[in-house]
Amino acid sequence: MLLDDFGINQIVTDMQNKNLNIEKLLFKYNPDKKFVLVDGDGIPGVIQESDFYENFKENLIYTDLSWLAPLCSAFSCNLEAEVSVDPTGSFRNDRVDMVANLQVPKKVGDNLLGFLYPRFKNFVKFYPFIKSVEVRGYQSKVCNIFFNLEIDTQKVNKILRAKDNINRQLIDQWLYMIDKCERDNVMSDRYSNTFLVLNGKINYESKTELISHYFILNKSKKREA
Numbered sequence: 001m002l003l004d005d006f007g008i009n010q011i012v013t014d015m016q017n018k019n020l021n022i023e024k025l026l027f028k029y030n031p032d033k034k035f036v037l038v039d040g041d042g043i044p045g046v047i048q049e050s051d052f053y054e055n056f057k058e059n060l061i062y063t064d065l066s067w068l069a070p071l072c073s074a075f076s077c078n079l080e081a082e083v084s085v086d087p088t089g090s091f092r093n094d095r096v097d098m099v100a101n102l103q104v105p106k107k108v109g110d111n112l113l114g115f116l117y118p119r120f121k122n123f124v125k126f127y128p129f130i131k132s133v134e135v136r137g138y139q140s141k142v143c144n145i146f147f148n149l150e151i152d153t154q155k156v157n158k159i160l161r162a163k164d165n166i167n168r169q170l171i172d173q174w175l176y177m178i179d180k181c182e183r184d185n186v187m188s189d190r191y192s193n194t195f196l197v198l199n200g201k202i203n204y205e206s207k208t209e210l211i212s213h214y215f216i217l218n219k220s221k222k223r224e225a
Contacts, residue, residue, distance in 0.1 A: 021046035055089035127200035
């Protein structure tokens with residue numbers, strides 16, 4: 001369990017004090033800094049029945065125990081998840097937008113595939129829910145891999161408990177595509193490529209690229225002078 005009773009009660013109290021009609025919740029998990037941030041987005045000044053707050057609290061506890069804590073433990077990386085809240089205070093757990101940020105430390109160096117392989121084992125279990133993958137790099141090296149998912153969280157525990165659902169062919173395909181992405185950007189100082197995921201496979205032909213330029217304002221001012 002990631003969310004303690006005090007924090008959960010504080011969220012509900014804040015909602016009651018502001019008469020806040022919560023429509024969306026955003027969970028941000030950071031394992032390195034050891035925190036979970038819960039942001040609520042809604043309309044203030046809406047008086048709710050007491051049942052709404054009790055239902056909301058029960059759903060928040062259920063969310064933590066049923067899929068938030070298990071997924072954070074499985075992925076073991078920065079994670080953001082957005083869940084919709086209906087007018088009764090219930091969460092829409094069958095369709096949760098999620099972004100998992102797998103960071104690649106500098107010390108990995110040329111052992112990128114060796115670093116990724118064991119970490120991909122838990123991600124590949126959820127391949128039916130992965131919509132796209134974004135690869136970011138700096139000084140030609142991959143530094144972040146973002147998995148964008150739309151997940152039915154009611155299936156999380158069943159998927160995690162299964163012992164035989166690691167698709168090694170997909171892992172090999174992912175590793176090949178990530179390695180290709182790094183090789184294709186060997187001359188790039190900074191890059192960001194996004195790929196659609198179709199039937200679990202990274203579609204390299206769907207690649208989009210980032211273009212950016214860093215402007216130093218002081219130099220611009222000197223030139224104008």
